Amino acid sequence: MGRNTRKRRTPLATKAIAASAALALGGGGLIWANFYASAHEENSANQTKSAGAQIATIQCPDVGQKLTDVPDGARQGVDKELANLDKQISEAYTRLASTRQAQAGDASFVDNAILGPLKSKRVAVIDRIGINIRRVGGQAPGNLEQLASCKGMAAEANTNDGQAGGGQNNDGQNNDGQNNEGGQDQGGQDQGGQDQGQDNGGQGQGGNGGQAGNGPAANDFIKIEDVQPNSRNLPNGLAANGDGGSTGTFTTECGTNENENRNSDNVIVAPGVSNGAQHQHDYVGNQSNNAFASDEDLANAQTTCQNQGDKSSYFWPVLRIQDGSNDIDAGQPGGGQDGNVGKIVEPAEAQLKFVGNRTSDVVAMPKALRIITGDAKSTTNGLNNANTSWSCTGFEDRQVTDKYPLCPEGSSVVRTSNFQSCWDGQNIDSANHRTHVDFVEADGSCSNGFKAIPQLQVRLVYDVQAPQINNGQVQNAFAVDSFPEQLHKAITDHNDFINFFDENLMNKMVQCINDGQDCK
Template identity: 65%
Template sequence: MGRNTRKRRMPLATKIVAGAAALTVGGGGLVWANFYASAHEDHSGHNRTRSAAAQVATIDCPDVGQKIRDVPDRARGEVDGELATMDSQITNAYQRLATTRRAQAGDAQFVQNSILGPLKDRRKAIIDRIQLEINRAGGKADDNLDELAACQGRPADQMQNGDGQNGDGQMDDGQNQGGGDDNGNGVAGPVADDFVDINDVQPNTRDSRNGLAADGDGGSTGTFTTDCGVNENNLFNSDNLIAAPGVDNGAHHTHDYVGNQDNDAFSSDEDLANADTSCQNQGDKSTYYWPVLRLQDGTQEFDANDQGGGAEGNIGKILKPAEAQIRFVGSRQGDVVAMPKFLRVITGDAKSFTNGDANANTSWSCSGFEDRQVTDKYPLCPDGSQVLRTVNFQSCWDGQNIDSANHRDHMAFVQEDGSCANGFQAVPQLQIRLAYDIPTPTVENGQVQNPYAVDSFPEQLHKPITDHNDFINVMDEDLMNEVVDCINRGEDCQ
């Protein structure tokens, strides 16, 4: 399986990081240490205890990017680049966390003194630069951004039998290999608790975030479906053109792409407009992309030794969807208006495990069980049932901007009654439904065998809640008008 090979810049700092990461690669993936190892026995007969440091599973940093608002257009490129550097800092700190467990076990202050403290200083330097860049461009930087410099060590919150515990519930001595936290494959997750039998999910308990087509006399009830395939051209990369333009490996995980075929970190709007498309309707050059799913079965993929792939804990066989359904629907309250060309929309949050679930927006389910939806678990589907991954995008636009400083404020979800607030306008709502043929993982004694998982930033531990989806509208004007007319007339078009 290949990847796009467009030549890109690689700053010296990136080369150094890549070289350091390569030293730790073995067996096609980054060799992460056992997170829950290194316990100490109290020989006086009291309970065995772990040091506080040994309990730290990942690094939780405030998301500076989501807090930034007033960034002049001419400073956005520099600010996005600085934010991408902060992501790389977290990745590197997490790698150090995962590979120094023995040192942490011997020093309760190791994580704070050797990892979190230096990380805070590096983040503070970048925040200072961001503030300077904003002010130089004529904006007014938030003076309180400095409060976001410090990160926390997040304890393991999924301890269970198999996660470094022995049969009597006590911790092992830290010398075991392949504890329950890494499924024996050297990767930080997923763990057994990240999965749920779809039969155990209660029906109709999840709010699908205004995900159904409009109904009622006042709504625009039509739909427009665009068929863009399932990435038959093997277009993969670990960039993120929306959140980290101009930054190689800005996502730190690999994306699946359909639609536009010239999509990487260095693609301009002109590149997108002149590109080929995998969509059957050649007027749709939009780009639709999402993190790949992988089956952690030991397969050596094309990116097994690369940044964004195995070098950052994303290992195993990439699973293409058997079907990718992409459609646009209307508003419950009235007509929709055309999206502007090059409108950028991110839905979901790649950092939901540490940011919280306020922006989490993917529904996981199984075919035949669509009334049972979960956001924070991967479903275990019965034989013959496909894993379903569904997302419904924000459909209220501010009427002016194709992007915003935090890549969110120019778009919003509808209110409970289906209307748009604050003068926002209803645009066609993008809905993406991905169906996968995945062998059902087995969960026994607190461990999961051959799990599947979404690619993620390393410190997000492959949690299902971190799933997200990205879209850039590159439909030509005639096609966008056709989409709007179809939806407003209540027809089903393609």
């Protein structure tokens, strides 16, 4: 490619200095600096470019989802090791995001300096997981070590079946996936590749967009008017209720987290691990939920629910506006240290409603039942566990799953989660936190002998303005918090519930739903 003279570039040394300075910004946040931006171009914190065309993030097999049978005596140790795997991926992503200059000059850099060492670390942790399971008489899956290999993933890789693309292979061996066409200044000479990326709306090596450089990008948004009515394309998260069966409802009013009760723990997935989620959660209902809370702690906690018989914990990742500002967690784990930056927005509404099943009566949920709906790692895991629904008030017959909606003036953003409502009748949790509950089938029925329980439907409304998108750039984007390498994609939205209704109130809920009444 011939020299492109449309924009004059600064010398490489100057860019490296500017990039190093950018990496120090944001209270410890992950800044994926645009090493190729002109020193004379405006670089405001709230103006971001769409996703890069090369290796955008790191995809690793989700070991936790493969562990369907872990003895109770091994779960604490296994959960801590799974959290270590998450931390290793985040650290590798940080290195990926901060070494773009080295990657541009060495096609094997990602394999040799990032993916290879990551595999070695994962092998050690996976081995310890097996030891934890065998120590108490369990049997670890025989192929766990095969899950140690990770690969690079392109920004626009297809994750429909969990097999995301990317230019790197699985074992840290180079397969020429890195594009190494020019892309660097040599004594002020432009050599093709970099200008092409710079001038195509940020589709080169300028980063994944976002205030912290890890999303969202312009192509993560869609006008709600462009979404077809009744076109939601995920099998998970169907409404269980209908005209037949148990037609009643039970609504619990627990506020919108007015008291700002938040942390970056997840007591379901990573009990005993501080910052196990690596992103902030809003909590309503139970006020004692953190990584170290026992069932006894939760049962004896205070609650924000108007009906004090509901001490259940309802929690979800916060929504932020990336407007160049920072919240109080800018330099903290789960906040800026994990690439979650911008101003946290409290929901204007948080509706928590339990409904019945269109084919049958429902039975009571057991105390301490845990349900996770959606997948915080859907960007790299694919859609098997994804459960997202984004819309706008006045347009809720239009639901989009993999993009954030751009709502017209006067309309608010809506997040909806319809939880799993089929229960195995025995367990309050499972080793992978999935197999003890299931979604209803298309006809509303429960399969595999599971029992219908009340379905929790969470509807969150946010009064946020639509971001401005021009020439592949997005200003004042909003996004949910995420693991750093998940790039704040809309598909990673998820929601969590731990049941601590007292017995009398749970029985009232079941009776109301089965009798076709609307109760509070």
